[in-house]
Amino acid sequence: MSSDNAHSGLDIFSLRGKTALVTGAAGLVGSEISAAMSAAGANIVLVDRLPETEIISRFKKSSHGSDAPALAISTDITNRDSVDSMTAKAVDRFNAIDILVHLAAIDAKFGENAPDGADGRFETFPIDLWKRSIDVNITGTFNVTQSICIQMLKQKSGNIILTGSTYSLVGPNNDLYKPPAPGNPMVKPVDYVATKSFIPNYTRYLATHYAKQGIRVNCITPHGVENENPEWFKENFARMSPMGRMSRASELNGPFIFLASEASSYMTGSTLVVDGGWTAW
Ligand SMILES: NC(=O)c1ccc[n+]([C@@H]2O[C@H](COP(=O)([O-])OP(=O)(O)OC[C@H]3O[C@@H](n4cnc5c(N)ncnc54)[C@H](O)[C@@H]3O)[C@@H](O)[C@H]2O)c1
Numbered sequence: 001m002s003s004d005n006a007h008s009g010l011d012i013f014s015l016r017g018k019t020a021l022v023t024g025a026a027g028l029v030g031s032e033i034s035a036a037m038s039a040a041g042a043n044i045v046l047v048d049r050l051p052e053t054e055i056i057s058r059f060k061k062s063s064h065g066s067d068a069p070a071l072a073i074s075t076d077i078t079n080r081d082s083v084d085s086m087t088a089k090a091v092d093r094f095n096a097i098d099i100l101v102h103l104a105a106i107d108a109k110f111g112e113n114a115p116d117g118a119d120g121r122f123e124t125f126p127i128d129l130w131k132r133s134i135d136v137n138i139t140g141t142f143n144v145t146q147s148i149c150i151q152m153l154k155q156k157s158g159n160i161i162l163t164g165s166t167y168s169l170v171g172p173n174n175d176l177y178k179p180p181a182p183g184n185p186m187v188k189p190v191d192y193v194a195t196k197s198f199i200p201n202y203t204r205y206l207a208t209h210y211a212k213q214g215i216r217v218n219c220i221t222p223h224g225v226e227n228e229n230p231e232w233f234k235e236n237f238a239r240m241s242p243m244g245r246m247s248r249a250s251e252l253n254g255p256f257i258f259l260a261s262e263a264s265s266y267m268t269g270s271t272l273v274v275d276g277g278w279t280a281w
Pocket residue numbers: 023024025026027028029030047048049050075076077078102103104105106107136140163164165166221222223224225226
């Protein structure tokens with residue numbers, strides 16, 4: 001049996017010398033992943049629709065003021081010109097895009113604070129919100145991956161990680177969204193479930209299309225990342241989850257770095273489930 005020095009030791013998780021472009025970089029998961037990839041040695045391109053000063057200031061907070069190379073590019077992923085300009089600016093600054101982490105998405109909240117008291121129920125779900133989710137979560141994913149794949153083809157290498165959800169794999173159990181007192185129970189709306197279902201098979205499409213051209217494509221399906229949720233929600237979650245708790249955003253760092261690094265060099269087209277066992281029963 002031959003041993004492969006390139007695949008032994010912890011160095012296989014290093015991102016040193018790589019450039020990682022992270023969409024949704026100013027969000028809950030994006031700020032965590034950007035900081036972790038920067039700590040693993042990557043140059044970071046932070047992409048979000050927020051103003052660049054805001055994106056950078058959130059990155060500085062999450063990366064504890066690190067002065068690792070980082071470039072913020074304000075981009076609307078639904079707008080193709082904006083996305084192509086993002087790709088050009090990233091390449092202009094760092095010469096290549098080795099890793100794409102695509103997180104930008106909308107997951108509209110329903111319930112008490114929703115506009116017009118919308119509760120997200122299927123029967124009353126507004127068509128304009130349906131179209132908006134298709135635009136951001138599906139067309140936005142298409143825009144970003146097509147623009148960056150064209151660049152990765154020129155480089156003859158690249159690594160793409162898309163982000164699904166448990167709702168890419170299973171339907172929602174709406175008991176999770178029920179508050180204890182009678183009131184306005186929330187449900188997980190159809191737009192999120194429909195647009196996240198697309199991610200694993202789109203991953204397989206790109207992975208098989210580019211497998212012989214040095215580009216790997218995988219996706220991660222997280223679930224229930226804690227973010228100042230109401231106590232009743234955390235209790236519902238704990239009761240229904242095999243691990244009995246929500247995820248900390250930092251618990252996604254390892255899986256993302258694993259897929260972004262040489263440690264996963266024989267993986268493409270896969271869905272890495274990071275859900276505390278939610279889909280296991
Ligand atoms: N938080 C969770 O519990 C959870 C669970 C499963 C999956 N996910 C997935 O993880 C990813 C990140 O989730 P999050 O919780 O960090 O969300 P978030 O809302 O905190 O961050 C999403 C970011 O995307 C940006 N964005 C939205 N529309 C955009 C557009 N048109 N152009 C550019 N940027 C845009 C937003 O400005 C925001 O900063 C999403 O794909 C989400 O579906 C999250």
